[in-house]
Structures are given as C-alpha cells and as structure tokens.
Amino acid sequence: MKEDVFELAGQRFTSRLIVGTGKYRDFAETRAAIEASGAEIVTVAVRRVNITDPSQENLLDYIDPKKYQILPNTAGCYTVEEAVRTCRLAREAGVGDLVKLEVIGDQRTLFPDVPATLEAARILVKEGFRVLPYITDDPVACLRLAEIGCAAVMPLAAPIGSGMGIRNPYNLRIILEQAKLPVIVDAGVGTASDAALAMELGCDGLLINSAIASARDPVAMARAMRMGVEAGRIAYLAGRIEQKLYATASSPLGGLIR
C-alpha cells in the first residue's frame, strides 16, 4: 500500500488526528495525552495574559512549537470582528498563519454562526491566512467555504463536548462526495469508534478535544483515538464489502460430508 500522507494547507502530515488542549487537569497531562495521540497539529485558544501572575507557566512551555504545528483557534468569539482580531493577534504571536476559525452563534449549542463564519473567512483568506473553518454539517456552507478559499472544511459531528458522535453521517457523506477540500470532522466525537466511523466514511481527519481530555483516563483515550483514526483510515482505503440483506456463505458449498 503506498504511503498515505495527509496534505493540509500546503503541509504534509502523517497523523490525521488533530487535538485540542482544553479541559485537561494540568499541562503535564495535556502534554502526555498529545504525545499518546500521535497528533502533529495542536489547537490552542487565544486569551488575555495573566497580568497579576506573570510567573505562571505557559502552555507552550509544555508543547513545543518547533515540534508541533500550533493551530490557534477563535473559540469564544461570537462576532466577525472578534474572530478576525483574534486571528491577527495569533499570527503576530509567531506560530504561523494557519488558524481555526470559529464564530459561535449560540451559547447553549455552540453551533457556528454560518453567515458570520463565511464573512470572517472571506476577510481572513484575503489577508493571507490559511483558514480551517468550524462549520455545521451543511453541504452548502461547505461549498461556500471552498469557494472562499479556505484550506479545509471542518463540519461538526455533534455539539462541542457533547460526545454524541457522528449525528448525521448522511450529510457528512454528501459533504465528502462534493468536497473540493479536505474534510476534517470537528466537535462532538465521543469515543474511538466515532473516530473510526468518520474515517471509514472517507473523512480526511478529525479534531478531538473533550472526548480525550474529559475521559476518565485521557492518555489511554488519546491512544484509543489514535488507533481508531488509523483503523478507520486503513479500512476506508482497503475497500469494505457491501452491506447485503441476505447471507453469502464464507465456506465452500462442495465437499461436505453426508
């Protein structure tokens, strides 16, 4: 089988699992889980520095920007302006111009505000960012993001942190069929079988945070997710059998004793 490389935004990666850094017990656990996951791209949030305690350790003391591709995100942004300002700041902090765009539309569902996401994506692409947009599993929204010039589309599987898994595999299949960009499932994954399912459908990758960080044993779950993503990808490339209503015997019909 020829080498299966993940090409994203002009860069080549081996791992198709992108991980977040939120909700961990501490930085040490964050680092251990990331290592266990095999991820090469790690997403981080952008927040005000702690003015009152500058001696506080920083996340990047534990996650080396030379070893990992740091992917700043605009989590918590509810407007185009907030998201765009956040990306500009993130780029200036010196980890590159690859950004995960989130413009949230609702506090309870944390679903993206689709029109605002499209508008922010337009601005950011024009300013030279490579944009990975978090979006609903809406095939039309994904087409628009491709037209705008994003580097991938990142449809949600289910609400952020919900652990519900791939709620609408049929939309995801349509998105995959029409996709002109890599499709990375982002949000809502719960366990390793969800990740495997996404990859078996043909997704190019997954972004997972809560399912790992909030598992009882995050490092173990990170390993499981790594294996789930790999298993799903190999299964997809291997070409599965069809699903049939009736049986087809596995053993020969002739030569039976009587």
Next chain:
Amino acid sequence: MSTDADIQIMLNGEPRRLIGDARLVTLVENLALKRGRIAIEINGAVAPRAAWPEILLKPGDTVEIVNFVGGG
C-alpha cells in the same frame, strides 16, 4: 527616549496608570511577560513586533496583550 509620562490606559480590560515612561516595551518589561509568546493590540489594531520599540502609548489607549492557552 524617555518621557515624563503620567497617563491612564486600559490594559486587558482594566485601567492602568503608566508613570514616567509610556513606551510599550517598558510596559512589557514591567509586566515580566515572555515576548516570544505574546501578541499586542492597541486600539483594535495589531501592534507588529518589529514596531514595538517605537511605540509610545497615549492617554486613553486600549491595549490587549494575549497569549495561547488550552482550548479546543
């Protein structure tokens, strides 16, 4: 290039008084922040790192200093 400043700015949402020296780099030094990991915005516009040495803060400036934290 020192100034006899006594000005009020907004820093990360809180008022802050700068006395004696309104240079941005002085503020960054006084806050003891690691330069390599932060980014600064003044009045809604990103302050490019290369320009920091030349930037003098003015009364009423709104400054945001950010870094990267855990998040998904």
